[in-house]
Amino acid sequence: MGQGVNTHPLPTLRADLLARLAEPRVWDLAVVGGGASGLGVALQAASLGLSVVLLEAHDFAQGTSSRSTKLLHGGVRYLAQGHLPLVYEALHERRAVLDAAPHIARPLSFVMPTYRWGEQAFYGAGLKLYDLLAGQASLGSTRFWGREATLQAVPGVKAEGLRGGVQYWDGQFDDARLALALARTAALHGALAINRVSVSGLIKQEGRVAGVQACDTESGQVFEVQARCVVNATGVWVDGLRAADAQAQGQAVKPLVRPSQGIHLVVDRTFWPGENALLVPSTRDGRVLFAVPWLGKVLLGTTDTPRAEALLEPVPLKAEVDLILQEAGHYLARQPTRADVRSVWAGLRPLVNSDHQAGGTSRVSREHRIDISSAGLLTVTGGKWTTFRAMGADVLKTAAGAGLLPPVAAQPAPCLPLVGATQDASHHPGLAAAPGWHGYGSEASYIKDMPGGDVEWLPGLNEAMVRFAARHEYARTVEDVLARRSRLLMLDARLASQWAPKVAEVLFQETGVDPHLSDFEALAERYAHCP
Numbered sequence: 001m002g003q004g005v006n007t008h009p010l011p012t013l014r015a016d017l018l019a020r021l022a023e024p025r026v027w028d029l030a031v032v033g034g035g036a037s038g039l040g041v042a043l044q045a046a047s048l049g050l051s052v053v054l055l056e057a058h059d060f061a062q063g064t065s066s067r068s069t070k071l072l073h074g075g076v077r078y079l080a081q082g083h084l085p086l087v088y089e090a091l092h093e094r095r096a097v098l099d100a101a102p103h104i105a106r107p108l109s110f111v112m113p114t115y116r117w118g119e120q121a122f123y124g125a126g127l128k129l130y131d132l133l134a135g136q137a138s139l140g141s142t143r144f145w146g147r148e149a150t151l152q153a154v155p156g157v158k159a160e161g162l163r164g165g166v167q168y169w170d171g172q173f174d175d176a177r178l179a180l181a182l183a184r185t186a187a188l189h190g191a192l193a194i195n196r197v198s199v200s201g202l203i204k205q206e207g208r209v210a211g212v213q214a215c216d217t218e219s220g221q222v223f224e225v226q227a228r229c230v231v232n233a234t235g236v237w238v239d240g241l242r243a244a245d246a247q248a249q250g251q252a253v254k255p256l257v258r259p260s261q262g263i264h265l266v267v268d269r270t271f272w273p274g275e276n277a278l279l280v281p282s283t284r285d286g287r288v289l290f291a292v293p294w295l296g297k298v299l300l301g302t303t304d305t306p307r308a309e310a311l312l313e314p315v316p317l318k319a320e321v322d323l324i325l326q327e328a329g330h331y332l333a334r335q336p337t338r339a340d341v342r343s344v345w346a347g348l349r350p351l352v353n354s355d356h357q358a359g360g361t362s363r364v365s366r367e368h369r370i371d372i373s374s375a376g377l378l379t380v381t382g383g384k385w386t387t388f389r390a391m392g393a394d395v396l397k398t399a400a401g402a403g404l405l406p407p408v409a410a411q412p413a414p415c416l417p418l419v420g421a422t423q424d425a426s427h428h429p430g431l432a433a434a435p436g437w438h439g440y441g442s443e444a445s446y447i448k449d450m451p452g453g454d455v456e457w458l459p460g461l462n463e464a465m466v467r468f469a470a471r472h473e474y475a476r477t478v479e480d481v482l483a484r485r486s487r488l489l490m491l492d493a494r495l496a497s498q499w500a501p502k503v504a505e506v507l508f509q510e511t512g513v514d515p516h517l518s519d520f521e522a523l524a525e526r527y528a529h530c531p
């Protein structure tokens with residue numbers, strides 16, 4: 001079905017969305033949390049004909065789902081750990097996402113440089129297995145390169161001691177824009193998805209979960225939202241709702257999630273020119289290092305630091321910055337310094353806490369976990385962006401199996417093209433290229449006709465795009481626009497700060513509410529400076 005493609009964009013007028021939320025009705029499904037996990041559940045349920053409401057306390061993807069490395073991958077590291085079913089599933093999901101959203105998800109070639117004897121054969125064998133597991137979903141075969149070919153393909157790599165390289169394929173995407181595409185496609189299928197509505201508690205009837213209490217964080221208006229099934233997809237915050245549920249039953253719960261922080265440093269392409277990404281599967285201290293060309297810059301990452309507190313805006317640590325700069329210096333021809341960093345940001349992985357997995361968070365399972373409480377609250381967490389569809393399908397199947405949703409929920413959902421998906425993406429320059437109209441896919445011509453569509457402020461940012469963000473993409477604040485509709489905050493925080501007043505002006509014309517310019521300027525200041 002092509003409903004996601006070439007349809008007139010739905011309006012996201014907040015007053016209308018809130019009026020729908022206030023209607024007295026019982027939804028089949030209420031999803032709490034608008035990140036990859038919640039949106040994946042909502043889209044699949046809506047496409048199967050279930051009535052769905054999704055409530056996001058802040059903005060779609062404002063939690064972890066806008067702070068990933070933006071890779072659609074099976075996980076070369078999980079291969080080395082022997083998690084073959086996890087890798088197999090992710091490789092097939094990778095293909096499905098690339099097909100459903102070719103305007104914001106593209107294949108990407110990776111190179112693993114080799115410096116030691118035997119490394120090429122070792123990594124090559126693993127990657128051949130990766131190809132084999134991908135089967136029909138493969139994006140290209142693994143190839144072995146000698147020293148000269150590697151230097152040509154990845155001119156930014158450290159030449160000293162280089163023996164060769166192994167090239168393989170994975171996918172990359174724009175995480176926050178994919179989240180928006182999921183929300184908007186779910187809305188096309190009748191779901192009510194709304195940001196800035198926080199769930200404060202659960203409604204119980206005869207001891208069973210029967211809905212949620214929610215609050216519009218802009219106006220303070222409260223809502224009682226009745227639903228047959230409630231899914232807690234709040235990422236690193238899942239234990240809050242689980243505890244509220246258990247307390248009402250007079251029970252205690254063990255925490256399900258351990259937050260593990262990962263940071264990224266963003267530098268200019270001159271540090272890593274060319275179209276290939278760098279993967280070092282095991283640095284000197286046993287970590288994975290990436291240098292990924294993304295939207296005209298390079299992402300250097302990442303870390304895996306256990307954190308006790310789950311902040312919405314996690315703070316990068318000095319030690320994490322030191323580590324990435326130091327490791328980058330071992331593999332990049334030109335070592336970046338703090339002064340070269342255009343933006344620094346952190347995200348929290350919701351790693352599933354298992355009694356069997358003690359030790360550092362890099363060894364805690366990356367697989368998702370679904371849990372149903374005795375009162376019927378369904379919680380989903382863990383997993384990764386790449387497998388959001390498989391997680392969604394699992395959640396619906398579990399809910400149907402528990403009698404919380406009708407049997408139709410257990411059926412595989414169709415693989416839908418998402419809003420903006422183009423029939424022919426052969427002219428797409430790839431996600432390594434600077435942002436531009438191509439990121440809007442089939443909606444680009446509609447936006448070009450909006451006021452200000454003919455003047456480009458910056459690649460991937462102009463007046464019409466801001467108006468479109470407010471009218472059709474749920475944007476309310478400068479941060480919504482510059483962090484998650486455009487990705488300028490994450491690419492170049494100082495530049496984002498310079499354009500913020502202009503964005504605020506247009507946004508205010510559209511929404512009539514305070515676009516929180518000064519909050520954004522303070523945030524951009526933090527992103528611009530490495531600790």
Ligand SMILES: Cc1cc2nc3c(=O)[nH]c(=O)nc-3n(C[C@H](O)[C@H](O)[C@H](O)COP(=O)(O)OP(=O)(O)OC[C@H]3O[C@@H](n4cnc5c(N)ncnc54)[C@H](O)[C@@H]3O)c2cc1C
Nearest residue numbers: 033035036037057063064065069071199235262384385386
């Ligand atoms: C550094 C890093 C790199 C990563 N790289 C990759 C990668 O390259 N590829 C990949 O596949 N995966 C990657 N991941 C993993 C992936 O990003 C996460 O698994 C995924 O984004 C988690 O999504 P989520 O929906 O579970 O959580 P979140 O995105 O955090 O969403 C939860 C949402 O719930 C909302 N919420 C919380 N409480 C409430 C409430 N009371 N009411 C309403 N809403 C509420 C929050 O505001 C939030 O938006 C990475 C993760 C990190 C941290």
